[in-house]
Amino acid sequence: MRGKLLPGSLLVGAAMVLIAGCGLTPGRSGDVPGAVAPESMDPLRRQAREALARYDEAIQDAGGEPRFAPIGEGTGQLGDWEPHNGDNKLKVSTGTVVAAGPLPGAPEPTGTVVWQDGREREVPLLSAGAALDRLKAAGTGECPGCVPLKVTGARLDTARIFTMLGPATVPVWEFTVEGSTVRLTRLAVADQAVVAVNPQPWDPDKALGAHAIQSATTTRGGRDLTVTFYGSPGPASKPCGADYNAEAVESATAVVVIVTTRARGSADVCPAIAASRTATAQLDQPLGDRAVLEMQQGTPVQVTITG
Structure with missing residues (x-):
């Protein structure tokens, strides 16, 4: 076969996160501009646990090891x-x-x-x-x-x-x-x-404060999980820039990474431009054969394991 399957559903997701990437945040933490307030993390963690539960159900429906979960629509x-x-x-x-x-x-x-x-x-x-x-x-x-x-x-x-x-x-x-x-x-x-998760409808209100991840990278046996997502083009030290936090919510079969804004640079007017950014979450244990899920829709993203 000289071609490859087209990840059509990922193209749709990329368009949606491009809009969300210039992200609004649901609150502030102290005097740090643009940061997510601690109380705003609880709904995001609950949403992550719901995504993990849906994935566990899909695993049970498919059965067998290793798990076959294609990325994209097929x-x-x-x-x-x-x-x-x-x-x-x-x-x-x-x-x-x-x-x-x-x-x-x-x-x-x-x-x-x-x-x-x-x-x-x-x-x-x-x-x-x-x-x-x-x-x-x-x-x-x-x-x-x-x-x-x-x-x-x-x-x-x-x-x-x-x-x-x-x-x-x-x-x-x-x-x-x-x-x-x-x-x-x-x-x-x-x-x-096939491990097939039924994606949840895209809900901009539920996406506030978190960025949809596109892919993930880790090392074999390592506990650092680096994810890519769309966000502000530069760091918070520059006007219209932003810094980000990544937090992992884990189960025995998958990991959800919540990416939130830690600080946002000041500016009166910012262009609606998003760029590919990365953030690193700490895992309780190495990823192994677990999936990495995009939080809102709960579908697996591409994972690269090095080393």
């Missing part, structure tokens, strides 16, 4: 749409896709997920028709006047994607479409083997 694309097929991108994103005829079942009942560090897991496979149904269900369903894109065939292949345990090679269905050389891909792993 739909991908090989190649670029031709100029005369410009509206096909909208059709795919809205799920306006149909099968032109019967699609094959899986040639074997199971396939193998292989992680970069050599770990493997046997997983049940979906038929091509079921995978196409998942592709359609992932769409927004709003494509006024669109003629559905026709899928003309499918074959089982593999692709490299990001998961909560790092990069992995996974089974995917590769679909051919009418009138184009582009091929669509969809994760072929059956639902019961």
Whole structure:
């Protein structure tokens, strides 16, 4: 497979945190401008524990070790749409896709997920028709006047994607479409083997005071967990800048990192510009095989483990 699955849901999340990154804070602490008041942390910690509970439920539903939790929605694309097929991108994103005829079942009942560090897991496979149904269900369903894109065939292949345990090679269905050389891909792993958290609706009020994280980095055996997020372009020592705190809320299966503003630089008017920033939280114990979750929606983010 020469392509990779597109993390479409992450693109939406990035847009939302870009708005939140210029962040309002729910209170002040002493004379430190822009800092989150101690009493404002309790609702954020409660929200983090709720996200951990939802993840534990998803683990129980999927079962098995190591846990297979893909990052992103599971739909991908090989190649670029031709100029005369410009509206096909909208059709795919809205799920306006149909099968032109019967699609094959899986040639074997199971396939193998292989992680970069050599770990493997046997997983049940979906038929091509079921995978196409998942592709359609992932769409927004709003494509006024669109003629559905026709899928003309499918074959089982593999692709490299990001998961909560790092990069992995996974089974995917590769679909051919009418009138184009582009091929669509969809994760072929059956639902019961996938740790799937139902994202909570984005609520700007609940996001006040905390920044949605995008990724995390740690070392094998280390207790420092560094997360990336969108925030003010510079430190609090500069006008319109900010400094940040990171606090970890942990369970046996996952970690939620709450990123809050520690201090904000003074300025009369600040542009609505966000930049990628980092903050480091201290863990009670090394991350191990645990997931790192974005707090509000409770979905896993990409984790890089070094050393």
